[in-house]
Amino acid sequence: MSSENDRPEQGGGGGEPEQLALIRESVRRAKAPKAKPRTWRGAALAKELPVARVLVDKGVLHLDRYFEYAVPEELDAVAQPGVRVRVRFGAGSKNVRDGRREGGGLIDGFLVERVAEAEYQGPLAALAQVVSPEQVLDPELLGLTRAVADRYAGSLADVLQLAVPPRHAKAEAREFPAPPAPPAAPEPGSWQRYERGADFVASLAAGGSPRAVWTALPGPEWADEIARAVRATLASGRGALVVVPTVRLAARVDQALREALGPGQHAVLTAEAGQQRRYSEWLAVRRGAVRAVVGTRAAMFAPVRRLGLVVLWDDGDAHHSDDHAPFPHVREVLELRAARDKCAFLAGSWSCTVEAAQLVRSGWAAAIAAPRAEVRRTAPLVRTVGDLDLARDEAARAARLPSIAWETARTALREGPVLVQVPRRGYVPRLACQRCREPARCRACAGPLEAREATGVLACGWCGREEPGWSCAECGGTRLRAQVVGARRTAEELGRAFAAVPVRTSGREQVLDTVSGEPALVVSTPGAEPVAEGGYAAALLLDGWAMLGRPDLRAGEDALRRWIAASALVRPQDAGGTVVVVAEPTLRPVQALVRWDPVGHAVRELADRAELGFPPVSRMAAVSGLPDALADFLGAVRLPADAEVLGPVPVPESGGGGTRRPGAPPPGEHWERALVRVPPGSGAALAAALKQAQAARMARGGIEPVRVRVDPLDIG
Template sequence: MAHSEHPAAEDPAAQDSAAEHPAAEYPAAQDSAAEPQGEQLELIRTELRRAKARPKPKPVAETLPVARVVVDKALSHLDQFFDYAVPARLAESAQPGVRVRVRFGGRVVKGQGRREGGKLVDGYVVERLAASDFAGPLAPLAQVLSPERVLTPELLRLCRAVADRYAGTLADVLQLAVPPKHNKPEGELAAEPPGGPVPAPAPAGWARYPEGPSFLAALAAGESPRAVWSALPGPTWPDELARAVAATLASGRGALVLLPDGRAVARLDRALADLLGDGRHVALTAELGAEERYRRWLSVSRGAVRAVVGTRAAMFAPVADLGLVAVWDDGDSSHSEPHAPQPHARDVLLLRAAEAGAGALVGGFAVTVEAAQLLRTGWARPLAAPREETRRAAPLVRTVGDHDQAADAAALAARLPTLAWRVVRDALAHGPVLVQVPRRGYVPRLSCARCREQARCAHCAGPLEAHDAAGPLGCAWCGRPEADWHCRECGGFKLRAQVFGARRTADELGRAFPSVPVRTSGREGVLTTVPAAPALVVSTPGAEPVAEGPGYAAALLLDAWVLLGRPDLRAGEEALRRWLSASALVRGAEQGGTVVVVAEPSLRPVQALVRWDPAGHAATELAERAELGFPPVSRMAAVSGAPAAVADLLALTRLPEGTDLLGPVAVPVGRGEDRVDRVLLRVAPGRGAALATALKAAQAARLARGRADPVRVRIDPPDIG
């Protein structure tokens, strides 16, 4: 990485002659012969006292006296390394990779080894040097915060690659990669790695896939296979992932697996503990708390543990000698980091696999278009079961179209078509039934019964919702109650439900099946498991609990139009992913498991669910993306902000040749908020790095020129509406 100017050069006063030559602070304004002799002698004595009072320069380290530091300043024009002098007292502790504190900004007083002004900021020592290529005086390191080497060269290279790919700064990525310091875990003795080799596991569930046993054998032999795994429905996927990890450990290498949430991590954690025993792996999730997460992260950094499972925060875990990276359900939005520069966990893992020469496994019940692109380019190979095995493992999927609902007015009013009612009635005799509802709450969207205009809050224009059957309406944005609503368009006072939530659905099902308990799982409370006894389990997507025993006897997928009607390029893919995740919890067709989807049967995602063909659906979606020129076939950046700021950034950006500019278009904002424009920049494959570099340089230029209006840049946005 290129070195740039020292921060002392930011302040012109650092080069001022008065600072370099202290005697220049006392100019002789009059001829000395005209001054009284006593006053002149007193002036000389004063100068001597001041010169004597100045502190002596602090001694620096005898060897490698320069520390190159990356500071925690997430500004594009400061995304560079800075050189500092290493005081002799810190010569032993200021090693590459440790956390330090430095004074940033202000000016260096020549000859005194100290900095005036500026602020103390944290940073990391990148390397120690014999000399600096900066000609001016170097400010000293202020403090070594910890002797723990948390920033390894491998982690630094990864963070730099992620920052460059996503047009971000190294400081931003380091905040994601290195957890905050805690003294207690650092003071504890490093744990000893478990003794004895890990034996290569038996294929077990992988035997159902023609390429499964050879995939495990390649990992155990130290090879690096790369695969897109279309997992069979059922509860065995944690054990299969655990066996892939065990095979990698058997080769003497490390493994890293990312999952979308803590519940999935807990399932894999249990499977690994059963297969490997204690001490061979760690789980990194937010539920642990900051101190315990740091303790486990240190065990990985120190080499005591070589297998890590966790959520997206673990994507930078410093696993030594990485042999396998795996991501489960890569289409889940929780894999996309919300903090700058907003990397996607799947892409970070693929970067790590390419850098380390490791194997890669992208798995799930669904297949994303990004995974289909890996197959199309030959970067990875498919890992799927034959159709006969899929038919045995998958439940029977039946569809209910609009014409079926219209034939039964009573069922239509209750949102439960006759076919769905019969399936639920019969399935409850054998076990629990899962009901997936796309929206949480009671009635989350309301409209005028006369003109169908959406009901909005009089204060902030947010959507109104009903929290229960009898209570007042409330705003979903500001939370204010709305006791006297009337339509601003037609003056009507009657409301109708646009969308029914999970709690309203639970009420309806409770009335339809009064003798059966009804449980809900969603934002208000997520259930992990439910008993195998008959019950109705109403859940929002992603919060479906696992049914004990053989699984759910049946599942209903209600209000499919809510998912399919999203104004998003990924609407069909996302709907199918959520349906597959819920349907995979249902017993196989041989055990009588049935899924009913309330949707138009001819729609492509519905047909893909009926055939249980996620790979075919992803391949078709990828072909359409190729025709439209959308990611992942191309690379794209979304630039959003105030119209003038967006125009200013684009004017400063030296776009790669052939860049397509789509927009600007106005982004919907709340009432009273300033307008926000969005522009999409699209380039051909192979030019994504040039586009990210150009946008980052333009951001740096705006900051250097004092532009105050922020502009948000996101590379490869997952949601293109």
């Protein structure tokens, strides 16, 4: 149709009637010569849908959109939506911003869709190559990753790097078998120990989509219970996805699924599997050869056909938060999948996070827990050693092991292994002045000083510089004390105290998966505790103050979660299982451990957060960078009207024990951080504002980095 400017004027001086003018224009267009087929540099383009919209693999916000390219005729058959492609992009293009013309280097991307006409009116560059005809990006995965990118103020390309594993040609050439027939629905089994447990399994088998927060009983049955829920979902003709924090836990669920489903009926997706195996397993899921998946963090995006259940184990574990931009959390991604796919949701743990308690309080999920009588039957006896007990205990002051813990270990070693949990790895990770307790720091970079295991010489944990003649900058003292003794040092001390008993360590350098049921001392850092055959006879939880004293909103929750995870490996009280925790008995997390009431602790923490306006009752984002860059960013961003900015304040250089904190500034740089808080309902507006401001800043060529993280784990 003609535009308004082409229409003849109405009335006055012999102008044609509008209807006659339109007829003449139609006749003129019909007689006009037909347009020649579109070409690019003399080569014919695809006859149908000759324009491809491509997402280039550039994880920068101001390029977070689709770019148009011409589809050459020779690539018409393979250039289908969802395939990997290579295109020319960047320097050398006439329009660098749009990358329209030939020029620039080759870059990877995904072909998102094909259309008949381009929005851009100039000449288009052509697709350089279709890397593989495998359509790895289907509409469901594209929609999910776009939703995650928007929620976390990130780029779609960054999320796709997390969601789609690297290609391996041999894996694509593999032929996969037809999907297996659905198994028979299982009996509820040990789910009967929980209120609503049997109903949950029955609902899955009937094709229902229940959502639940599950507080698991102590013991090893949790993996079998997850496998039973997966089998019930598969019995309804749907698929299931299980995400756990570590490879060790994935191996336990893998074994449980093999026993429940048989071999070859599920896929295991972990980064440690290697590129070929990981991609092969991922393709088996995408092509529908298997309908059940267990894996670590990246498996949260697994393209399971007809998804009927998503399961998350131990959502409080920091491994569930991705270390790469835009830093998505598995819990939030699986909640998105449950809502988008209308499937069942199960968040299980021995403990309970505040976020899980919020899901129950809001009515989004129901609670599945065991009656108190069942909890008391399966949990070990918990005893406490507080500050007053330590002050009166000569043995504790001399050997760092309270008399109660000593006697408990000595008695338990007659019956089986004893677990000793220490909050730090290494030898002596944290040193301080003996006189004033000021942390010992390097004079060159202010990093934490450590005693090297072989020589005992003081050296910086950041820059490695030795400090042979250290003296305290505050009081001038020259003597040091260990604030927290590491796992290897603790193993040495216990080895001398219990000379006739073998001592084993499990930590970052060497993590044990299992130990035998023979008497032994097993010294472990939190999260690295091996499973003992038949359960531990006792557990000693040392230096509780080190975990409770962290300046972080989650310190109490994390301490309780780590204590319960270790205590859940101990035999029940009726079988003599005992846990000794060295922490002040009056503190809320300690009392929750004694009562074995993680849900009650989470509910009270949630009430405190609601009163203070902290997450998860509110939404929050952390923005950090050099002071000037941060000030410029906060001045430019258009925050929602109900947003509140807290800070900025200096960013701590390290966490406890001298370890680098996530998001800490590079050595020698002093960053600041501001927290931006909004009430419920404004989280999407906050993420959009931060993303727009960051994109505009990058487009202007901002050099100094500003890091944006939505829903940060650490807001201490």
